[in-house]
Amino acid sequence: MSVKEGTLAPTLMFQGTASDVGKSVLTAALCRILTQDGLRVAPFKSQNMSLNSYVTPDGKEIGRAQGMQADACGIAATTDMNPILLKPKQDMVSQVVVHGKPLRDYDFRSYREKYAAEAEHVVRAALHRLRERYDIVCIEGAGSPAEINLKDRDIVNMRLAGWADAPVVLVADIDRGGVFASLVGTMEILTPEERERVKGFVINKFRGDVTLLQPGLDWLEQKTGKPVLGVIPYMRDLGLEDEDSASLDAKLGRGRREPARPDQLDIVVLRLPRLSNFTDFDPLFAEPDVAVRYVTSPDEWGTPDAVIVPGSKNTVEDLLFLRQSELETRVLEWAASGGYVLGICAGYQMLGRRLLDPELVESDKPELEGMNLLPVETVFATEKRTERIAGFSSLFEHGEQAITGYEIHMGRTRFLEPVSHPFRIRIHDVRNLREPYHPDGVVTANGRILGTYIHGILHNDGLRRSWLNAIRAAKGWAPVPEAAPFQHLREAAFDRLAAHVREHLDMARIYAMIGLERS
Structure with missing residues (x-):
C-alpha cells in the first residue's frame, strides 16, 4: 500500500x-x-512540552515521545516530527526549541503574543x-x-x-x-x-x-x-518510556516506590523538581536483580546500594532544592561512607566544586558551590550542546566496552586537577567519523563516584551490568553474568x-x- x-x-x-x-x-x-x-x-x-527529550541522528532535540x-x-527521527519543543525552566517560563535548537526563553503570555503566528x-x-x-x-x-x-x-x-x-x-x-x-x-x-x-x-x-x-x-x-x-x-x-513527569508521577503513584527484595540491589534516584531525561533509568527497571526508588525527601532515603543524581532543566535551582531538603547531606554522607554515586549531566555538574553562571543563563546566581565530590567546575554557556555520541568505556578491568548515548547540556565542565576519565567519546555522525575522541566524565580512584554528560549511558547493556556487578561485589554477592537485552526488550514491547x-x-x-x- x-x-x-x-x-x-x-x-x-x-x-x-x-x-x-x-x-x-x-x-x-x-x-x-x-x-x-x-x-x-x-x-x-x-508542539510538545516536555523535559524528557530525544536527540535526532543529526544532533537536534525533539520530544521523547x-x-x-x-x-x-x-x-x-527528524525535527519535522516535533518542530517546536517547550522545556519548562521555571513556573510560567520555558525554553523554546525550534527545529531542535533553542530559540529563546518565553513566558506563556509572551509566547502566545509574540511567537504564536511564526510558530x-x-x-x-x-x-x-x-x-x-x-x-x-x-x-x-x-x-x-x-x-x-x-x-x-x-x-x-x-x-x-x-x-x-x-x-x-x-x-x-x-x-x-x-x-x-x-x-x-x-x-x-x-x-x-x-x-x-x-x-x-x-x-x-x-x-x-x-x-x-x-x-x-x-x-x-x-x-x-x-x-x-x-x-x-x-x-x-x-x-516503553514515558513522555514527561506527569506520566512519571502517575507511575510512581502506582507503586513504583516498593522496597527492594532481599535479593535485589536498591537503587535510589533523586526526584528533582525539574528532573529531565528520566528515561535514563528505564533499563534498570528491566533488570530482575534491581529495584529503583525515586526519593524526594531524607525520610525516604532508606539503605540504598547506589544513588543516582539525574539530569535537570535547571541545575542551580535543583541543587538548591537538594541543599534545602537536606538530601544533599544524605548524598555527602553516603559518598563519605564509600557508597556508589552516579551523576548524569546536571547531576554530574552538581557533584563538582563550583557552578559558574556569569551571563545568568541558568539562574540569577553567578556562582554556587557544588557538592565537591569531583574536582570539576561548570560554566554555563548560551549555546546548547546536543549530539549523539559513541565511544568506549574503560571503567572496568575486563577491557574497553563500546558505548553510545547522547548529550544535551548548556554547561561546559573543566577539570581542576588531573583526573581519571571513564569514557572516550566523539560525535556519532557520519559527517564526523574523523573527529578525534575526547575524554568525558570523572571517576574517583575507588571507582565509586562517577560523573558523566552521557544520557543513555545505562542503556549500554554490558556497561550497565558491569556497574551493577561492581555494586553486587561490594555487598559480597556473586555477579549476574548477563544483562537484560534492553533494546531487544524494547522492540518486543x-x-x-x-x-x-x-x-x-x-x-x-x-x-x-x-x-x-x-x-
Whole structure:
C-alpha cells in the first residue's frame, strides 16, 4: 500500500480529553501497526512540552515521545516530527526549541503574543514536508481541544487537524474516572465543525469486564452519534518510556516506590523538581536483580546500594532544592561512607566544586558551590550542546566496552586537577567519523563516584551490568553474568503494544477514516 506520487499523504490524529490519557502510546501503537501493514509511516506532534527529550541522528532535540514513535515506525527521527519543543525552566517560563535548537526563553503570555503566528508557519511547513515523504502521518494532539481560552491561537489540536485535513479520534482515560462526562463535555465545547471532524472515541486504560461497560458505550454512541472505536485494556509493565513527569508521577503513584527484595540491589534516584531525561533509568527497571526508588525527601532515603543524581532543566535551582531538603547531606554522607554515586549531566555538574553562571543563563546566581565530590567546575554557556555520541568505556578491568548515548547540556565542565576519565567519546555522525575522541566524565580512584554528560549511558547493556556487578561485589554477592537485552526488550514491547491495540481497536474503521485499503 502506498500513496500516489505527487499527492499529500493522509493523516490521522489522536486528541485527548486531558493530558496523560495515553495519546503518545496509542500513536506509537498505530505507527507500529501501520508499519507492520506495509505503510511508510511518520509521527507528528506540532508542539510538545516536555523535559524528557530525544536527540535526532543529526544532533537536534525533539520530544521523547516523537523519538519513540519514530522508533516504532523503524525510521530515523527528524525535527519535522516535533518542530517546536517547550522545556519548562521555571513556573510560567520555558525554553523554546525550534527545529531542535533553542530559540529563546518565553513566558506563556509572551509566547502566545509574540511567537504564536511564526510558530504556525513552522508547524504547517514541517507537516507538509512529512506528508510529501510518507504514506501516512499519525498526529498526536496536546492536552485537550476543549481549552476555550487557548483555541484562538491553537497549533496543537483542532486548528492543526483542519490544516492537516485529519480525522480525529478522541481518547479518554477511564482509569482516572468520569470517562463519559469527559467525552461528552469535550464534544459539547467543540464547534459544530470540530465535532464533525471527530470520527470516534477510544476509551483507554480499562480494567475489568467490558460487558459491564457496554450500556455506557451504547448510551455514549446514542448521545453523540459517534462510534466507540475501541476499549483498550490497561497494559501493565509495557516497557516503553514515558513522555514527561506527569506520566512519571502517575507511575510512581502506582507503586513504583516498593522496597527492594532481599535479593535485589536498591537503587535510589533523586526526584528533582525539574528532573529531565528520566528515561535514563528505564533499563534498570528491566533488570530482575534491581529495584529503583525515586526519593524526594531524607525520610525516604532508606539503605540504598547506589544513588543516582539525574539530569535537570535547571541545575542551580535543583541543587538548591537538594541543599534545602537536606538530601544533599544524605548524598555527602553516603559518598563519605564509600557508597556508589552516579551523576548524569546536571547531576554530574552538581557533584563538582563550583557552578559558574556569569551571563545568568541558568539562574540569577553567578556562582554556587557544588557538592565537591569531583574536582570539576561548570560554566554555563548560551549555546546548547546536543549530539549523539559513541565511544568506549574503560571503567572496568575486563577491557574497553563500546558505548553510545547522547548529550544535551548548556554547561561546559573543566577539570581542576588531573583526573581519571571513564569514557572516550566523539560525535556519532557520519559527517564526523574523523573527529578525534575526547575524554568525558570523572571517576574517583575507588571507582565509586562517577560523573558523566552521557544520557543513555545505562542503556549500554554490558556497561550497565558491569556497574551493577561492581555494586553486587561490594555487598559480597556473586555477579549476574548477563544483562537484560534492553533494546531487544524494547522492540518486543513495541510489537506487544501493537498486537494489544490491534486486538481491541476497530482497524477496519481506522483504515476507512484514512482512506486507504488494507492489502
